[in-house]
Amino acid sequence: MLAWAALAAITVLLLWVDLHFFARGREPSFREGVVWSIGWLIVSMLAGVSLLLLDTHGLDDFVTYTTVYFVERSLSLDNLFVFVLLFAYFGVPTEYRARLLFYGIAAALVLRGGAILGGVALLHELHFFIYVLGVLLLVLAYRILRGVEENVDPDRNFIVRLVRRVFPVTGDFEGKRLFVRREGTRFVTPLFVCLAAIVAADIAFAVDSIPAAFAITRDSVLIWMANIFALLGLRALFVLVEGLIRRFRYLDETIAIVLALVAAKLLLEDVYKVGPELTLLVVFVAFSIGIAASLWADRRDPDAQAKRDERSKSIA
DSSP, X not given: OHHHHHHHHHHHHXXXXXXXXXXXXXXXXXXXXXXXXXXXXXXXXXXXXXXXXXXXXXXXXXXXHHHHHHHHXXXXXXXXXXXXXXXXXXXXXXXXXXXXXXXXXXXXXXXXHHHHHHHHHHHHHOTTHHHHHHHHHHHHHHHHHHOGGGGOOGGGOHHHHHHHHHSOBOSSOOTTOSEEEETTEEEEOHHHXXXXXXXXXXXXXXXXXXXXXXXXXXXXXXXXXXXXXXHHTHHHHHHHHHHHHHHOTTHHHHHHHHHHHHHHHHHTTTTOOOOHHHHHHHHHHHHHHHHHHHHHHHHHOTTHHHHHHHHHHTTO
């Protein structure tokens, strides 16, 4: 419990730092996004180094944490792409997106914490659940290969439909307000409906991403710690997403391959156990190949710039 309380306190502190110091009240520049993204990466790695100093199993925990961090970080990109698509769908003005992103990240942390605790309990009681997790990872890999756009339809989202059924919705945005009162009736704004869709996406991604962590370790504290630091820098990473999509045409395919490999590790666990060092190496090699292949394909493709622009427009 002490470890969970300490993580909760650190999370609140870091969320406060992100909310109050990263481009507060204005749209961040691309350079700020780069600097803050690098800064969050350094903080995340320092958190891993602390395991070397505080834990008798420090080296193993450090490698495990680092592996889970990079897997969850890669999955958080798809989470972020969905947020961008939802912003475009609801027409959320640029100046309000940062606050919605903050709410979305906070909700994701809470939901993933619950999914982690629930997953640990199931794995302790039902060993065969690891095979369920492995299959879920394969399904997620397939969904990513299909393309994230196909999985986003707010009009079909249960939570969004529920909000619209319970509350009347204003036709326009009311600044950064989520609720307004008119003639004694409480209305929700499109900003609130978008937030509801973001929370629904968080639930889906919590269910999808946690199995990837359980394929690497059963330590719930390490999993949540890695998830915390994987999600904290999303507001800064949001600024870089457009450039990332333009440059790395095989990003989705790379993530899908990593998930499939991790799923295979989980499904074969009773036959052969793969150590965290080899898992980390496989993840690193897969992403290196994906990035190199993207850059190589762009150099050989005369229409590379047009395709990069098309990929950018898909989330604009």
